[in-house]
Amino acid sequence: MAEEAFSQRTATCGALTKADNGKTVILNGWVHRDRNHGALHFINLRDRYGITQVVVDDDASIELQDTAKELRMEFCIAVTGIVRLRPDSMVNPEMATGEIEVKAEKIEILSKCAPLPFQIDDGNEPREDLRLKYRYLDLRTQGMQQRMKLRNDFIFSIRKYLEEKNFLEIETPTLIKSTPEGARDFVVPSRIYPGKFYALPQSPQLFKQILMVGGIDKYFQIARCYRDEDARGDRQLEFTQLDIEMSFVKRDDVLLLIEELFNHVFKEVMDYDLPAHFTRLSYHESMNTYGCDKPDLRFDIPMFDVDDLASKSSFGTFGEILANGGHVKALCAPKTEGVDFSRKYITELEDAAKIYGAKGLAWIKVGADKALSGGVTKFFGGLESELIDRLGANEGDLILFVAHENWKKCCTSLGAVRTKLGKDLKLIRKSFEFCWIIDFPLFEYNEEEGHWEAAHHMFSMPQIEYLDTLESDPGSVKGDLYDLVCNGYECASGSIRIHDVELQKRIFRICNFDDETAEERFGFLLNAFRYGPPPHGGIAPGIDRMVMIMSEQTSIHEVIAFPKNTAAVSPMDDSPSELDQQQLDDLHLIINKPKQKE
């Protein structure tokens, strides 16, 4: 069959309407469904653009009827026929082509289809490895087709906007020097230089900064990035980011650009109106109020500082923790129809808190006339109305407390409770809630290795007021850093960069890179900074994660055409795989297979 010329389509399967009534047309596509209805044979013919109903009438030639009988699901066929109106009773207003059908005059089978490993039908949920092995079938589902289109549209809309704003898209190399810090590099052995390797970029960070030194002024790139980390639902070996860098900017220039960009793109692609500006929260505010640095603002339930009330209470545990310099935080879970704040459920919430280090979860129920009862109520005698006012509690609500010596653990433990409540109480609004998290700490202490390291990366600018105390008090230094968060996901991260050799070296030193090592690894950046670098900054929204959020999915696999599975394997082509000995020899490599563990 392959060898023969075929009848080429004159229309797609989504195009014909009653205006085409009477026309002879050719359609190419796949048998989506076929069924006999009396002596008639109906075929739903599908392509990327839609579905058209094809009918083999009972007066069709024997040859045509025989071909129609041969058809099976997902055969690829060409149909020549005449467009006719459907009988009124058969009109399907849900389909673009629902007013017409095509009376088949000729059907050519372009290729046959073996029995399907799963139905090409949405709502059907084969297990992921089966979907990935037969990705060519999975891609035919409406869901995957829509998401591939959404991804295309999202990226194209971004490009149009940035081109309009005078940004240049520049391709940076993907065979670069290995400068490991943070995640592991994927590396590529050189055939020409035995023992030497290129690395795949974790991001184009250094190259985009060098482009700024090169006077490119406004750069972007839809860039493939690579991190050799263990895969998860929202991580892949390779991923795509919108990489942006701008010269002569301050923090707010970057934030405003992204707000305008996303306003434009969400409107163009999804007809969705975002607010002109996004809420800004400092890292501390976000931790204090939402218990994490990527808050889901689609539901409320803020957290409150109740140190003062807790210290006035007679609850010994709170007293002890506060005496040790600790914190007590509380939130108010709203009364919700169908949800019973049972002991069992409170235990579930407590378990969520414990994962993040809380030792317990104290609670109080708010009853009729705002009378408190249960849990730690008895310790709050005389403090009832103050507590209720602070938390804005109402009848039927549940007040929950976490106390911890460590501020961060106190916040994140209660934050985990907040997140669980949002889901369980079905409080999550259907919307896209963006916010900025700013004023991040520049350094964090690596307990394991016993030194400070960059919380974000080593190229971010400390805020001016900390310049004199970088070395003496790294822990309190805030950086000119910003994260963009949407619906509980971090979807972009950026900063104003250092562009001064000496300051850059100070940061390297604080992060335990002596001058020699820093020069060896990052010498080319330091060199560039000796030749008139401009002040610059940037940001890098993750494309996979953004499209995942926009399409209301929970795994980036759903928005990538050919993802690896969570074991970093492609079930379709079985990569990674072994090489020929010749390939290994050419690359001067010997495999050092780990010994079986005894």
Added chain:
Amino acid sequence: MAEEAFSQRTATCGALTKADNGKTVILNGWVHRDRNHGALHFINLRDRYGITQVVVDDDASIELQDTAKELRMEFCIAVTGIVRLRPDSMVNPEMATGEIEVKAEKIEILSKCAPLPFQIDDGNEPREDLRLKYRYLDLRTQGMQQRMKLRNDFIFSIRKYLEEKNFLEIETPTLIKSTPEGARDFVVPSRIYPGKFYALPQSPQLFKQILMVGGIDKYFQIARCYRDEDARGDRQLEFTQLDIEMSFVKRDDVLLLIEELFNHVFKEVMDYDLPAHFTRLSYHESMNTYGCDKPDLRFDIPMFDVDDLASKSSFGTFGEILANGGHVKALCAPKTEGVDFSRKYITELEDAAKIYGAKGLAWIKVGADKALSGGVTKFFGGLESELIDRLGANEGDLILFVAHENWKKCCTSLGAVRTKLGKDLKLIRKSFEFCWIIDFPLFEYNEEEGHWEAAHHMFSMPQIEYLDTLESDPGSVKGDLYDLVCNGYECASGSIRIHDVELQKRIFRICNFDDETAEERFGFLLNAFRYGPPPHGGIAPGIDRMVMIMSEQTSIHEVIAFPKNTAAVSPMDDSPSELDQQQLDDLHLIINKPKQKE
């Protein structure tokens, strides 16, 4: 300096005109030139958008004058000042900002610049490794800036056109299975699976075909591709191609799409009108007429078959070669002012021919009244006018002959002479001359390995009439293959693909892949072909080469932001480089350094 807030630009260096007279502005940019003129200090301030003249007047404050004196080339500065009209005698109509200058009121040095390794000035030609080591300085030149802009504009124009035509851009994976054939794969060791590797794609060929099986219908991607070949001026380890694939198409659909696309893009980006359709030459025609399969049509000098005249001549060498089944071809080099067809020059031409296998280059001069003289004239007695008519020769022209037993060597030898003449006689028109080369042989014989292999790749469709003789006579099989050629460069290659398992297996077998090996390497494609694949085809123009041609460069390094040098090294970051032992251990690799040759 880095640490201080700076005065941010209110205009770029290319924006101000006399309409801005009197305004206070801030400019950010680099000191392009600065000079003293009497008591005045002139600074040409440059950014990506242009150059603006800044003047420090003689009545400027001491502080400002001192800062101005401190300035050196390529310092990055912020200038606050007042726009004023230049005196009439100083107006520069060549500059967008040539009517104005900015009287400086404040200058801030944002960063200093070490002494330059070369001048940031076009026309200056530092050696390539110096340019690549300091690419951030090289990128500041007008030439590099223009080419980065052209590349951006070219790619964006392509995207706009293809999006308009309903193509979807889909990102295919770059960590895939190694399926070496043709060039070597770059590979990436897996940390999780000792001894296993991913490969970087030589092109997204199999994935784009699988996207067609997945019903994507019209796909494109600006795709990064990788080939582990020794680098040359127009090759790089990594390169970028416009990858296109379409379902339900025949050859002409692809050709017409590309013609329309390039018409649109050349008009939009360069305001250049291409012909609506490009010349089509069969591989045989192209070889016969231009001596290669990527003819430069910017000059004429066609080659002619003169077997008949040569056989009637008395030149023994021609007679012998013809008797052995060989060929004689000729061309006519036109009389050109300033060029003397001396013996010395003819020897140079002969040397060019010999590179491709010719044993000699016979010649005849055309004199006044079309009288022939010199070289092999004496053997062509009585054939003079026939020869002159055949070649369209005129007074002062030089007729050149190559004879060879092997048709291809005969063509390419004389083709090399044609190419040299085009350059030496300065016949090359300033234009973009596209043509299609079609009807390529599907297979070529690998003498070294002793079997047939795919001339293009193994997924291309043989032309229908050869289907029965694939195995019996592979050498004469023509494929549904097409190359797009411009100005002597191959700039795209494509084909209609096989979409039938059995036919695909026959091709694998002819190319010496037994069924087992084929299944092991390409099983995922064969599998896909079992599930209703559509007829499909595509093409892949090379982006680097196209932009190189458009910007009249001769190396793709000129149109890539950060290329490797011809030794596959990046002089800027010194990649490839050695890894830490820990990295090697994590990847289960031991380096097998080759022993010194004795």
